[in-house]
Amino acid sequence: MQNFFELTLHQLENAIGAIGNEKFRARQLYKWIYNKGVFDFHEMTNISKSLRLIFKDMFCTDPPEIKDILRSNDGTIKFGITASDGRTMESVLIPEKGRNTLCLSSQIGCRMGCKFCVTGKIGFVRNLTSAEIIGQIMAVKRYLGEQKITNIVFMGMGEPVDNLDTLLHTLEIMKNPLGLDFSHRRITVSSVGLLEGLRTLEPKVAGLAISLNAADDGKRTYLMPINRLYPIRDIIGFVREFRGSKRVRITFEYVLIKGFNDSLDDAQQLAQLLTGVKCKINLIPFNESPYVEFKTPDTKAVNQFHDYLLQRHFTAIVRDSRGQDIGAACGQLGARYLGTVQEIS
Numbered sequence: 001m002q003n004f005f006e007l008t009l010h011q012l013e014n015a016i017g018a019i020g021n022e023k024f025r026a027r028q029l030y031k032w033i034y035n036k037g038v039f040d041f042h043e044m045t046n047i048s049k050s051l052r053l054i055f056k057d058m059f060c061t062d063p064p065e066i067k068d069i070l071r072s073n074d075g076t077i078k079f080g081i082t083a084s085d086g087r088t089m090e091s092v093l094i095p096e097k098g099r100n101t102l103c104l105s106s107q108i109g110c111r112m113g114c115k116f117c118v119t120g121k122i123g124f125v126r127n128l129t130s131a132e133i134i135g136q137i138m139a140v141k142r143y144l145g146e147q148k149i150t151n152i153v154f155m156g157m158g159e160p161v162d163n164l165d166t167l168l169h170t171l172e173i174m175k176n177p178l179g180l181d182f183s184h185r186r187i188t189v190s191s192v193g194l195l196e197g198l199r200t201l202e203p204k205v206a207g208l209a210i211s212l213n214a215a216d217d218g219k220r221t222y223l224m225p226i227n228r229l230y231p232i233r234d235i236i237g238f239v240r241e242f243r244g245s246k247r248v249r250i251t252f253e254y255v256l257i258k259g260f261n262d263s264l265d266d267a268q269q270l271a272q273l274l275t276g277v278k279c280k281i282n283l284i285p286f287n288e289s290p291y292v293e294f295k296t297p298d299t300k301a302v303n304q305f306h307d308y309l310l311q312r313h314f315t316a317i318v319r320d321s322r323g324q325d326i327g328a329a330c331g332q333l334g335a336r337y338l339g340t341v342q343e344i345s
């Protein structure tokens with residue numbers, strides 16, 4: 001039996017065509033499942049009973065099970081969702097005025113090893129499949145009922161561009177207008193800056209968030225070992241190069257860490273680095289975790305850093321740390337794996 005959530009519309013048409021049925025049946029299934037949220041073939045009333053039975057034997061349409069849910073005081077919800085091997089994928093729903101953003105995981109663990117990130121401490125376990133990534137959306141969609149997921153961000157566990165083929169395949173499924181219908185404007189992919197992958201990805205999404213975190217290579221390499229392969233000048237060069245298309249919104253993420261990269265000097269270096277680069281800067285005060293050595297910066301330091309960038313006419317915002325109390329904020333996902341090592345062995 002094939003997992004329905006693995007298939008692009010084209011693949012589904014081929015699978016249905018291969019058993020002698022018309023391809024429009026694939027479009028009907030896409031609409032029922034993705035658009036209307038109907039998972040049971042018996043309820044698909046515009047398909048004959050005999051064909052529904054055939055499809056029931058061919059495709060698994062059950063969204064993965066939600067094994068645990070944590071709710072933050074600020075309305076953020078963290079879902080632990082069962083992956084195909086029983087491990088847990090973490091997804092975070094961030095409700096805001098007029099939008100519901102779902103933050104997806106693309107891997108179990110991560111090989112990038114960023115020092116400020118709990119997922120980085122786990123190390124790489126495996127890539128998630130498209131069925132598992134789409135499965136996260138479908139599990140949350142079923143949980144929400146009438147409420148809609150309006151935006152998708154790939155900022156959960158894992159480096160999405162390190163799982164590029166799956167990411168591209170998943171985006172094709174997500175964006176199909178007959179199905180989930182997420183336009184490229186409503187999808188943001190966050191990356192440490194794997195530049196070859198980002199070049200391939202660039203036409204497919206409108207939002208790229210690049211995790212920068214320091215304006216000099218020494219500090220960035222300390223925080224993010226990948227900087228040895230993709231140093232700051234290459235990342236800035238890449239952004240300048242493709243900004244010509246004007247289609248893509250670039251955001252630089254900068255995690256502010258007390259006493260490490262939160263001084264006025266650091267702000268000045270950052271401003272110098274990004275002068276003339278069309279971008280937005282998200283400042284994210286570090287979220288403390290028992291698994292990571294760093295500390296949250298003082299509010300005064302955050303404000304001073306932010307004000308300096310504003311004075312230099314950058315678009316810079318200090319991001320609220322949503323879901324901090326439930327371990328769902330930026331850099332906090334995956335702590336369950338450090339507590340229960342047997343789950344990843």
Ligand code: SF4
Pocket residue numbers: 110111112113114117118119120121156157158159192331
């Ligand atoms: S910040 Fe992202 S890329 Fe870095 S270790 Fe964490 S999950 Fe991986």
